[in-house]
Amino acid sequence: MMNQIKIGAFISECRKAKGWTQSQLAEKLEITDKAISKWETGRSMPDLSLFMPLCTLLDVTLNELFAGECIAEEKLKEKADEVLMDVIANWLGHDKWESKESDTTSENVLEVENVSKLYETENNSVLAVNDVSFQVPHGSFVGIMGASGSGKTTLLNLIATIDKPTYGTIRISGQNIVDIPDEATAEFRRRHLGFVFQEYNLLETLTIYENIALALTIKEVSKESIRPTIQSLSEKLDISAILDKFPYEVSGGQRQRCACARAIVVNPDIILADEPTGALDSHAARQLLDTLAMLCREYSATILMVTHDVMAASYCDRILFMKDGEIKAALNREQENKQTFFTDILKKIEWIEGESHDVLEIVNP
Ligand SMILES: Nc1ncnc2c1ncn2[C@@H]1O[C@H](COP(=O)(O)OP(=O)(O)OP(=O)(O)O)[C@@H](O)[C@H]1O
Structure with missing residues (x-):
């Protein structure tokens, strides 16, 4: 280095x-x-x-x-x-060329090892994330569930390089992101991460097409390939008809699918989604979740999604359950359908929370 x-x-x-x-x-x-x-x-x-x-x-x-x-x-x-x-x-962000190799051989896009985050204020301290370790394999759709205050957003912010852990290591495609200097984090996010947040801010003065194109321009994609790339992706995401509209002219669900297009189009290492269905009605929420699952299946996208909604979680391959800053349990979706997985998730929540799972939003899939 x-x-x-x-x-x-x-x-x-x-x-x-x-x-x-x-x-x-x-x-x-x-x-x-x-x-x-x-x-x-x-x-x-x-x-x-x-x-x-x-x-x-x-x-x-x-x-x-x-x-x-x-x-x-x-x-x-x-x-x-x-x-x-x-x-x-x-x-x-590598030592010479050695870790380039580990890039291509590593199956895990994200590796979180013994990560803790302690918030200290004048009067008290909160251990928002407590010794958390897990991996997210390439092409998987992983959910993080937990009641309000369990540490989900803090953990996501650490992975998104928005905040730094107090202890521990976070590797994205083999690179320890904890070592990235503050002034280089924005560039790292642009090159390696995609975001689909509840209040995702598409730029209101640009059309949907221009919003997606902007992401490609920042990534220095050649001018000639921008239009065909956006056209084929927008057909998949069912947003071709609204490419010339401005974000305020389309529905919340369409905006979120545009945010998905903008996230995936630059081929990020991982897409981070924080309550992406939070502001959507159930029809638009399901459409968005189908879109995210399709991105994993057809574009080999790797997605980490924070949600407190059991229906949203039932679209994932694996769920991590957080409580008091710790990962208390994990659940893999094996061969079962969404409905069975939904029931398994509920049972797991009951097991973790006792009878008090009313803090989680439960909508039947
Ligand atoms: N900047 C901060 N300073 C001090 N404490 C914080 C800060 N951010 C979060 N916390 C505390 O850390 C704990 C975890 O918060 P976090 O927002 O990560 O939970 P969450 O699971 O995402 O909750 P929600 O679902 O309500 O967003 C909470 O006790 C919260 O009060």
């Missing part, structure tokens, strides 16, 4: 050579003093967009910045290749 500490010390040295304080450099780059302090102590790396302005200000080349040292003219070629390999490995 790139030597962040060496790079940080080099930035510090170059800044001092210019006679600037951390605040003066921060002001020139229009960022906070804290960010400079984090770079210089090796706790984080500058955002990609800041590399060039930083090099210009400090009068160093990009290679020198990545190498964390001044490079003599005659060493330039040799050093440039070495630095380039490091940059690519770092950008991919």
Whole structure:
């Protein structure tokens, strides 16, 4: 991996050579003093967009910045290749090329190991997630169920890189996402994750087509392949007729299917869905769940869905039951149909909650 500490010390040295304080450099780059302090102590790396302005200000080349040292003219070629390999490995989040192999051999897209999240406030502390471990295999549809306050959203936020665990490891396609510096998480989410949330914000000023196309553009897909890709996917998701409409002109169910299209179209490692049916009537909810199950079957999508709705959970292959921050039980759907699985889920909830499963929303499938 790139030597962040060496790079940080080099930035510090170059800044001092210019006679600037951390605040003066921060002001020139229009960022906070804290960010400079984090770079210089090796706790984080500058955002990609800041590399060039930083090099210009400090009068160093990009290679020198990545190498964390001044490079003599005659060493330039040799050093440039070495630095380039490091940059690519770092950008991919891997140690050189070793874990690239583990990418392709790993069957588990998501591996959560001994993860805990402790929220500490002035007066109390809450262990929202308590030593949770599980895996999500490629192409599976896994649900997380639990009553309100059981830690589902906290766990999903940790996996989505929106929050960091207090302890534990989370690997997505072999990469430990806990190590990703804060400023690189947005880029990671764009490249590796898809989201279908209850209040998923499609951009209201863009048409449905443009919303989906935007996801592809961000992923640098060639212009020519955008239209055919969207057309074939939207036929599958039954949204072809509304591609030219704006989100506010279509129903909640259609909006959620567009969110599914936007999530799957960039071929993410995993789609994270948080109560995706929460705002839908039962017909639209079933249509959406059929869509998610179809994405797994036909597009080999891997989906992790948080829900407190037993009907929604009955579409999954496997369910993890959370209570008080812990995974108390798991249930696999073997050969049985949705109705039988629905009944099994209810029984499991009764077992976990005693008779008090009224906290969960129960709708017969
Ligand atoms: N930012 C926070 N600061 C302090 N405590 C928090 C924070 N976020 C969540 N909690 C606490 O952590 C516990 C788990 O909350 P979480 O939102 O993950 O549960 P949930 O199962 O998703 O609930 P719901 O179904 O109601 O959304 C709760 O006790 C909650 O009060």
